[in-house]
Amino acid sequence: xxxxxxxxxxxxxxxxxxxxxxxxxxxxxxxxxxxxxxxxxxxxxxxxxxxxxxxxxxxxxxxxxxxxxxxxxxxxxx
Numbered sequence: 359x360x361x362x363x364x365x366x367x368x369x370x371x372x373x374x375x376x377x378x379x380x381x382x383x384x385x386x387x388x389x390x391x392x393x394x395x396x397x398x399x400x401x402x403x404x405x406x407x408x409x410x411x412x413x414x415x416x417x418x419x420x421x422x423x424x425x426x427x428x429x430x431x432x433x434x435x436x
Contacts, residue, residue, distance in 0.1 A: 363395075 373387075380390030402410075415421055 376390065377387045380387045383390065385393070
């Protein structure tokens with residue numbers, strides 16, 4: 359089931375830019391905004407990611423230092 363959502367007081371410049379972006383990908387403004395909302399809900403918020411990481415550390419007791427993280431990142435760049 360779906361429901362209609364209304365957003366009021368959107369500045370003209372914002373609406374125009376969103377409409378232009380929608381047109382560039384061949385979508386109506388409604389299709390474009392719906393896809394943005396659906397995509398936004400699929401991804402966890404920053405707060406949720408941080409909470410999961412903290413819970414994992416609390417459960418496992420494992421902490422990884424910044425040096426280890428940066429070394430692992432840089433190892434893939436060689």
